[in-house]
Amino acid sequence: MDFTAPTADQVLAIKVNAGIDELAAHPRFAAASPDMVEAIVEGIGQFAAGEFAPLNRKGDQEGAKLANGTVTLPDGFAEAYRAYVEQGWNAVAGDEAHGGQGLPFTLAANVLENLGAANMAFSLLPMLTVGAIDALAHHGSPQQQALYLPKLVSGEWSGTMNLTEPQAGSDVGALRTTATPRGDGTWSIKGTKIFITWGEHDLAGNIVHLVLARTPGAPAGSRGISLFVVPKYLVKPDGSLGPRNDLRCVSIEHKLGIMASPTCVMSFGDNDDCIGELIGHENEGLKAMFTMMNSARINVGNQGVQIAERALQQARYYARDRVQSARAGGASREPVAIIEHPDVRRMLLRMRALTEGSRALLYYTAGQVDRGALSDVAAQLRADCLVPMLKAWGTDIGCEVASLGVQIHGGMGFVEETGAAQHYRDARIAPIYEGTNGIQAADLVTRKLGYEQGGVLTSLFAEIAADCADAPELAALAGDCEGIVRWMGAEASLDDRLAGSVPFCTMSAVAVAGWQLQRQARALAGEDTPQAKAKTVVARYFAQHIASEARGLKAQATAGADLFYALDAEALAG
Amino acid sequence: MDFTAPTADQVLAIKVNAGIDELAAHPRFAAASPDMVEAIVEGIGQFAAGEFAPLNRKGDQEGAKLANGTVTLPDGFAEAYRAYVEQGWNAVAGDEAHGGQGLPFTLAANVLENLGAANMAFSLLPMLTVGAIDALAHHGSPQQQALYLPKLVSGEWSGTMNLTEPQAGSDVGALRTTATPRGDGTWSIKGTKIFITWGEHDLAGNIVHLVLARTPGAPAGSRGISLFVVPKYLVKPDGSLGPRNDLRCVSIEHKLGIMASPTCVMSFGDNDDCIGELIGHENEGLKAMFTMMNSARINVGNQGVQIAERALQQARYYARDRVQSARAGGASREPVAIIEHPDVRRMLLRMRALTEGSRALLYYTAGQVDRGALSDVAAQLRADCLVPMLKAWGTDIGCEVASLGVQIHGGMGFVEETGAAQHYRDARIAPIYEGTNGIQAADLVTRKLGYEQGGVLTSLFAEIAADCADAPELAALAGDCEGIVRWMGAEASLDDRLAGSVPFCTMSAVAVAGWQLQRQARALAGEDTPQAKAKTVVARYFAQHIASEARGLKAQATAGADLFYALDAEALAG
Known part of the structure; x- marks a missing residue:
């Protein structure tokens, strides 16, 4: 069934929980006027419902496909992504110096909430780009920023994070990918990374891989990790694309859900010619990682809200449409819509309370992050404490609400054709990734x-x-x-x-x-x-x-x- | 990974919770001596691990397939089912008058527990046959019993239950399938049934469909429902097979899990020539349904135990095998098997406690059912109260334990190749079906x-x-x-x-x-x-x-x- 953005509840949460008016009172966020906020929330909601949502089921059924080193998505994904970039949605919270609109993180969270509720797998593409922007914005050189940020902020190029290796999952410090100086200031990257979300695809002009690797003589463990920018196509000093870099997608995973999000095994330097540039200083890769971590974890917690909203919409539609059994103890023996039965009400109210509660927590957290960016130290500390709560509980309730959605559908919930099962499958990744x-x-x-x-x-x-x-x-x-x-x-x-x-x-x-x-x-x-x-x-x-x-x-x-x-x-x- | 039957814990539960020695003291269950109990539990555990378990993943990947009205299963299913029948496992709790061993329901529950833990989708085939046996044993005429029961008890033929129609799910009384007298004592069945588990397949010599339908002039609602036996192949008075009956599998569902269990849409009487026989009296179909319901619901609750056991085995293997991160606060910085980390211990202990707790509840319930069959009224009433608890909570914890199993696997849990995700998908049906x-x-x-x-x-x-x-x-x-x-x-x-x-x-x-x-x-x-x-x-x-x-x-x-x-x-x- 169709997706409708929950605009009114989002605006409420942005006002009450994020306190957007208070944020807009600060010169940095002055653009976040009430009119602008409503225009963004309504606009991205309509865009997500109109462009991303219709591709959700198709993406699940057809999935991302790898052939001859190239990952392709079902018809329609490229057009929808192009429209997303052209309409400027990717740039909402980007720095104005790099073509962004400079709006609060709170509004970027809203963009992602709508995209992900419409199509969780697809929304991972812009979500990963945010991480690359964060890392380059905080730790990149002025040249790197000038070369990469405008196109990442616009969304013309996408970004990835390359941390995980087979022996290094939760323990990033165990990674073995190497970076060796090439003598010209660049580095030769060699190694294999797994679980790289949107690591390869054909929707963006270039893919900017951020890769964690060890330089020669680096200390063991997490203190010896450095961060590199490793583009799919090398970038010339004028910003135009050079030749293909020596990196490739070796395989994509067959997963439980988010089928339209290619999860890639990436191989760097098969021909010893994979060129990367160091971001920041050697052995400070983990610090850069931490920069990205807060927003990445909030964005994953956000996915719990997203899938809960989508599952709730589907279940409440079904509960009003499906007529079955008379009301227990009622005078009439006529069957009623199942929403009239007490336990279905319980499930729907629970789904709704968990969804709206997690949304309130999401925007409260986002508002504290925005205050932290305005040098409010207390708010930043509180945000830091809220992030693990939001990520863990938000994603847990995403699974629970999706499961309740299946239950409300009865036998039809277990049949893939209704779509309820897709939410249940998609939701299950969020408690796992990003920590x-x-x-x-x-x-x-x-x-x-x-x-x-x-x-x-x-x-x-x-x-x-x-x-x-x-x-x-x-x-x-x-x-x-x-x-x-x-x-x-x-x-x-x-x-x-x-x-x-x-x-x-x-x-x-x-x-x-x-x-x-x-x-x-x-x-x-x-x-x-x-x-x-x-x-x-x-x-x-x-x-x-x-x-x-x-x-x-x-x-x-x-x-x-x-x-x-x-x-x-x-x-x-x- | 391989499945090993949890024989010791099953024997404990059968002794302590079902009280098998007390049951064996009664002449009817005298065969359930300690030696016999251990022989059965060990035997079926080895059989399930050796014959059913190796087909679990293959069944998930290839699934049941419908072509030209025939449903086929992956290679190996037919041979495993034949071995199951030949070794007499289907007949454990069947009446001795029909070739069964006359052992307590408790031991039939153990047969199903092992089969289902090994291969949940496959175990639905014998599980559904139990329902047909129950209905015929309690409500069939002596001729019907003589004709059908020996081959159902042995497993040579399989059984199905045909209740659900598109407009009649939880509300059985809303069904519309009709049964019209043919003048020779038989009835002409016409209608469409959905969600018919193992409704069509080629593993058994015949499929004995039990079909709920309305006779002419029957009262509205659930008081106007009658039960019919409608075999795939008509059965001659001497027990040999006659011509194909006018019924067919129209389609099978594309589901979230239990892929090797064909869930069929069945059409009866497309050519107005589907012949059925009334079981018991007209309009008493619901009473016959209730006869089957207790054991069917216990058997579904049992599936929660099964999938929990399977997921637990897989997770504990992974938790001991997977080395990641040093022990927090430990002196050594060497990575350890993840089972050493506190939260992984929490998850494993929780999985184990839920699994063993639900098993204890299962056998306690089964033991009360067996006492009820010995005319212990108090035990029967208690069993009736335990059934909904076991069915609901047992299946809920099946889903929870399977989800914890995915979580212990981390990213590998979301990838289908480990098998953890299959348990998560398979488990989800059990809270839905059988009420x-x-x-x-x-x-x-x-x-x-x-x-x-x-x-x-x-x-x-x-x-x-x-x-x-x-x-x-x-x-x-x-x-x-x-x-x-x-x-x-x-x-x-x-x-x-x-x-x-x-x-x-x-x-x-x-x-x-x-x-x-x-x-x-x-x-x-x-x-x-x-x-x-x-x-x-x-x-x-x-x-x-x-x-x-x-x-x-x-x-x-x-x-x-x-x-x-x-x-x-x-x-x-x-």
Whole structure:
């Protein structure tokens, strides 16, 4: 079925949770006027629905195909991508110096939200380009920036991130790809990378690969990694394309979902002639990685919101259309639309609360990132803490909402023709890539928990508890979270913290999302509109049902690690 | 990777939870001696691992294929099925009068558990035959039984259930297929059925379709449904095969999973010459359906256990094999097998506790069914209450464990080549078919809650609370459940009960499963064996983590329906 952008709820979240008006008050974001915001949200929503969404099912069925080293996409992808670039959507948050519109990250998040809800696999192409832009904008030389950024910002060229190798997944420091000086200031790159999203395709004029590699004599582990820009076609000093670089796509993966996103095995330097340029300094590749990581993780958390929205739209359409069984206990024996049955209502309300709650968390996080870019240190620290919550919980609920969508379809949900199953398959990658959700939770209870000796987290939860007097379940959950932070900071061992990290991360995310939904409901409280009425119900449901459920994770968060190591590996794997 | 049957844990569950020795003390089940039980569990485990498991991936990749009205399976399926029949595995629980071994249902459940863990899609073929046997054994005439049962019990012929029509899914009463007297005692069947599992294939000599249809002048709704036996090949009075009946497979579904199980659209009577025989009396088809329902729902709940076991085996192998990252906080910087990391331990322990817990619930339920067959009324009532818990929660945890299995594999989990994704896809059907999990929960809070005015459920939970002094989380959860039953029986409206049905069903199942795990741990308490040590940890984890988490559902179970109807359908689907 068709996709319609959830414009009203997005505008609400951008206003209330990101606080766009406050951002626009700053000269840097002055362009983000209310009119501009609405024009962007409405415009990208219509574009995504009109151009990306109709390709979603076709992309799933036909998929990306590799033949003779070239990856092709189904008919229509090239035209849609061209329209996307020509209409300037890729450039929303790009630096004005490189042809961007200089708008807040919040609005770039909205562009991605709409593209990804319309077509998650396709939206990975612009999403990966963002990472390349971030790395070059922060660490590239002026020449590199001048050569690459304008075309990456416009979207004329696309970008990739080449981290993973077969023996180096979550542990980037284990990578073996090498970079050797060629004597002319450039480097010779040699190695194989796997899981390279949109590593090869024919939609953009050039593909700008960012590649992590080791230089001769580099220290072992993650301190010996450097970052290189390695274009598919070499770029002449005037910006025009030179010959093909010595790199190629060896194969693409046969995956569970996101079929239209080619996941490539890339081989660099088969003929010892793969030319790269160092970005920044040697052995500082990981620092550059961290630059990209926050926005990349937010963008993946965003994918959870996207797939949830798409699955919700499909399920609510089906639930109103499908007539089956009379209402239990009702006077009439006539069958009704299944949306009238209590448990279908439960599923739909849950889907909606998780979707809108994760959206509220997304834009709250994006707004804190934008404040961080305006040198608001407290906001930046808070953003850093929100990122793992959003990435992990956002992608978890993406899977859950897609699964509920399948369930509402009954037997038709298991049949591929309805499309509900595609969302279920597509959603499953997001908890894995860009740092598994376990790694997000570990980041939260180690690095982020250490911020101001736990103070950044405790002040967040204290603020929620104080601001949720009207939602006692949320206040209680926030209190639990604050207590867990204190326990983790004082008594718990590192193992204990890691053992409780995933349940704690979920509890934290639910507390923040529920709080932000309450803020939305309050912002609409004076209005007698369908949106205001629905939001009150959704926020209430979230607090009463979802926050209460999350409190049930407290025992897991605080149980410690002893039981996990009571058996050795052999006995555990019994 | 290979599948190994979890024989030791199955034998434990059959002894402790089903109480097989007590069953064998009854003359009817005297054959179920300890030696026989171990021989069956070991034998079917080896058979399943050796014959069915190697076809699991091939079945997924190649799938069932329809051409010219004939459905074929990949090479090897026919030979494996023939071996299964020849070795007598299909006949374990069949009546001795029809060539069966007359053993308890508990052991038939074990046969299915092993077959399904080895190859879920394939195991649906014998699973559906069980339904046909049940219906004919309880409602068929002596002639019908003599004609069909010996070959169904042996597995030489297979069976199907034909309920669903496009407009009649969960609401069986809405079906339109007709049966018209032919004047010779037989009936002419006409109509289209969908979602017919193994409705057509070439592995068995005949396919015995059980078809629900309406006779002329039948009352509307579910009171006007009759059951017919409609064989693919007509059967002569001497049992030999006659001509092809007028029925055919029109198409097979393209599904998310269980690719080797052909899901057929069946057309009966295209040439007005489809001959069926009435089973039992006119308009009593639904009663016959209910006969099959308990065992069918247990068998689907069993599938949750199966896919969980298979996913667990794959994940624990990978977790020990995959080396990545040093142990956090450890002295060594050398990478370790990922099973050493706390969060991977959490995932594995959770997978194992859910798998073993659902297995304990499965065999506890099966044992109660067997007691019911020995005219133990209290056991039968308890079994009736356990069935929806097992079907719903068992299949939910099948999906969860398969998803955790994907997560443990990281990026490789999303790539089809590892097989982890297949389990994730296969598992997703089980919460849908044989009555969606929402329908199971509705059954629990309406029909089953009504047994002895709630007394059957409250006595179950009281027994758990009293027997779990050593696991306070379980005792507390059982206390919550008992309180919810009392609230549902006294104050709650029908809508309130239905609104809380799914969370209550989950809480109930967790309470029973955790209790049965405790009983296993106690049974092994005196032993100094790896199995005893591991079971103590698994049972403890279940109580501490999973039972505590389930208590977080109490607010949902008791919140009532008002909030679900605060918005009308249009506003909710807004």
